[in-house]
Amino acid sequence: MGILGIEILEEIERLDPSVRSALIKVLKKIDNYLEKTVKSEDFQRLTSIVSALAEEVKIIAEQQRKTEETLNALAEEVRALAEEVKKLAEEQRKLAERQTKTEETVKALAEEVKKLAEEVKELAERQTKTEETVKALTEEVKKLAEEQRKLAERQTKIEETVRALAEEVKKLAERQTKIEETVRALAEEVKKLAERQTKTEEELRKLIKEHEKTRKDLGGLTQSFGYFLENESYKHLPSLLERDYHLQITEPLDRKFIRYPHNRYDEVNIYGKGKIDGKELIILGEVKSQLSKRHVDEFLKKVSRIKKFYNWETFLVLVTHMAVNPQVEDYVKDLGIALYKSSQFR
Template sequence: MQVIPIDFLEVLEELDPKTKNAIIKLVKFLGETVKREDFVELKTEVEKLTISVKDLTTSVKELTENQKKLEEKFQQLVETQRQTEEELNKLTGRIEQLTERLDQLTERVNQLVEAQRQTEERLNKLTERVEQLTASVKELTENQKKLEERLVKVEEGIKLTRKEVGGLAHTVGYTLEDRAYKSLPKLLKKDFDIDIEGKLIRTYLELGKEKFIEVNIFGKGRQKDKQVVIIGEGKSQLKKTDVDKFLKTIEMIKGFFAEKIIPIMITYQTLPQVDRYAEEKGVKIYYSYDFD
């Protein structure tokens, strides 16, 4: 029976079980057919084979590691590809949005261009109208100048007419007042039991420093042993506003007299309602036909 050396067994122990069993069977088989020298040579070959197997195992292990790393890299590549696709999809969506906005912007620009064209047309028409208006204004200015020149002449005529009318009004008013001065004492005696002291006059009353007010009829008298002051106003055609203005005058001057004021107004004519209004306010009205 062939004995297997211990050192050879130690080498066999380092091999994987299948390889070790295969070699042991091979040794047993050879032990029956080969010599010791052949066995030593076989041992050497087996050792080489063992080394080769170890190298192959190492290579397989390295290949396995490399394969694992390759798979990891492949997974990373797959993940990267997935992320890239997601980014690409997002980018595609943004590009579509941008394209849509660009289309909208293009449409708005077209609208703006059209609006600008219409504005230019309107501006051209407006410019034409302004030019026409400018010409019209120029013509109107010239006409206005001519009209002003005419108005100056008319105003001068009106001033002259007013002056003449004013003079005539003063004449009429003075005539009415002059007649009243002679007749009023009798009328006041009859209506108010007033005896005029002196005579009635046209004068200015001094209300303050360099402040005077014209009074058409002024005089003093006695009424039942009491002194009174006669204040009168003459109007050719008496109106309600004349009555109100006269009452304001009375209000202004009554503080300058301690005596009672008798307000009277004289006129050629007035409306019945004005007559009643004056009577309600305590103003006696005398008409031109009351005077002798």
């Protein structure tokens, strides 16, 4: 490749093997063609063009080297470029074939030298277009390098984002671990609490049983005391009523069920008959260990039910064991009901 020179060959050697091979073939054909067709007076201009082309090829080779180091993804673009070079080689081959035919025509038709010169001029124009194409290709490579730089920047940002995300995931995992530990500790506390609750429930069941037993025992004692207080009333009330109200007992005092229609009834603690100044009276009374206003009202309701069915003249009496609230005592007196305390049973 005498015309193209050693410098461009050195730069071509730095290119990718597939690109280098195709480009060498093209340049060889161009070199052969130029050796046969270029006039001596054009050699200097062509040499200048070739030098410029060599410089461009040098720049392209440097950019190619940097591109290969930073982005393997450009391999596809380089292969596409190789394909374009192959196409260019094919076009050059076709051009060489046409040139061969032209040379044969020149040999056969020496008189058409002017036409050959015109064709050389056209070739020079095509060479100019080729230079423009190489320049455009150089510009595209620059753009490609810029895109690669931007891609590298985006890749760096992505890597930083991924690292930050990994750090957040790590922190989240640590928090999750702490939460799991807290949940396990809480579960253990809940388990202990459940065990204590079970024990508490067991103790509560025992207490309930004991309470029920106590209530039964207390109920039995209360009932026994109530019967005792009623019996004491039957013994001591006759003398007290005669002393305080001139009421003479004509039928002994006792507890009694007062019957109503439809098998209904009321129980009264004190029932008996007596006279005041010859007037017949039915004695109705209630015995409570600790008398309250509620007890008084319930007794009055019971008396009211009895009088709906029995047209009796009644004498009402209440007996209590413990001290009576002064307000309750006044309430009983205002109603005209006789009131006695067990302490009066002497």
